[in-house]
Amino acid sequence: MRPDAWGVCVVKASITRRRLHPTARREEIMAAAVAYFAEVGFGGSTRELAQRAGVTQALLYKYFGSKAELREAVFKRVYLGRIAPHWLAELRDRSVPLRVRLCRFYGEYTAAIFTYEWMRIFMWAGLDGDALNRRYLDHLCDLLLVPVQEEAIAESRGQWRPAIEDVWNLHGGIVYLGIRRFIYRLPVPTDVGPVIEAAIERFLSPMAVGDGVSA
Amino acid sequence: MRPDAWGVCVVKASITRRRLHPTARREEIMAAAVAYFAEVGFGGSTRELAQRAGVTQALLYKYFGSKAELREAVFKRVYLGRIAPHWLAELRDRSVPLRVRLCRFYGEYTAAIFTYEWMRIFMWAGLDGDALNRRYLDHLCDLLLVPVQEEAIAESRGQWRPAIEDVWNLHGGIVYLGIRRFIYRLPVPTDVGPVIEAAIERFLSPMAVGDGVSA
């Protein structure tokens, strides 16, 4: 392991020993931890993590009191600030057709969460029964899915009243693209835009029925 | 642990020591393994598994050569025979409206896979990068999703040609119900039937456009 550090000089193995500012070192460890735990889950060993971070295993405990603490830090890093504040405002902007609003929102949302790290850590955490996971989805529902539901009712002038489960179905169908790609490692279209737009079109299809008659 | 075995008589702890037929014992271990690994993943210890199965840890190795072998047996148990052969025939039966066929199929399909064990073991295996996982989904796509696509084209007399990604979107939206319930442990409707029917209705909505004109 780390064959590059064992090139010519075999005597002094600690060539690369560098002293970093605690903030920078902590950042390096965090980055390695996110990548490592995303790959193998939180059952991964602190030793291999340390090796990937280019430090000793003992050093991890100078920055994180325990493995659980490191795990929590990884969660916070992955979850925090993942929901952009302007998404709600965009979803509520009734000067724009709902179809366009939804396409924009899910374009940005999938751009934010369709990453190897986010998708997998979220799933590992879900299986582990972590509370942060549930809290994130509850928050997502209250903050974004319910507004989608309300905007659909508003745009159809009350003629179409989708259940929240219909919005979850739209959401799930889209998120499942990321699950197929990053969890199951199946091939999915590189550009998910058209697929998402088609899904949104179908989601809004009940609106066209009442709309055509009333106009 | 096993407090019931330590009731009055403390001297002889092996009261419950029973000799079972190898087939029966193997079955007991398998059942315990499916339940245990579904809960905690394959990182769970053989000792706790043995405890739940009511046997010693050493006995596991009389029935399975290694933990990996036991794991494979659990996979096979969970995957094998999960896709009912008559589903394809039902999906192909053009004497029944496609909407009805899809509702019946996904009613039976979700009844088959929306279990704690199947959902979670499938997800653990997916994150672990197991090949069986990918093979199952490839098989599912070829055997059932492509037929759904073809039947949609046929029923619309070629007027609507959904992409396979549209079928995946339908599928994902439905499966996501099980993910929310068994992976994220979120509340979902006890009767998912109406939700699924609504999703199928939206999936088929493009058909209504061309259909009304041509008739």
Add this chain to the structure above:
DNA sequence: GTTTTTGTTGATCGAATGATCAACAGCCCC
């Protein structure tokens, strides 16, 4: 250049893990 500070390491501990083996004991057969 010397001293001080502190980021970093190698060694190590106790607990838990997968796996093995001789010894035990329940069940079948005569």
Add this chain to the structure above:
DNA sequence: GGGGCTGTTGATCATTCGATCAACAAAAAC
């Protein structure tokens, strides 16, 4: 009811795990 087959157990081994600590050395302060 007494052997004998074999399902089952307790003890044990070698690793690996998370976590700790004194000792080292690179950067900062003077």
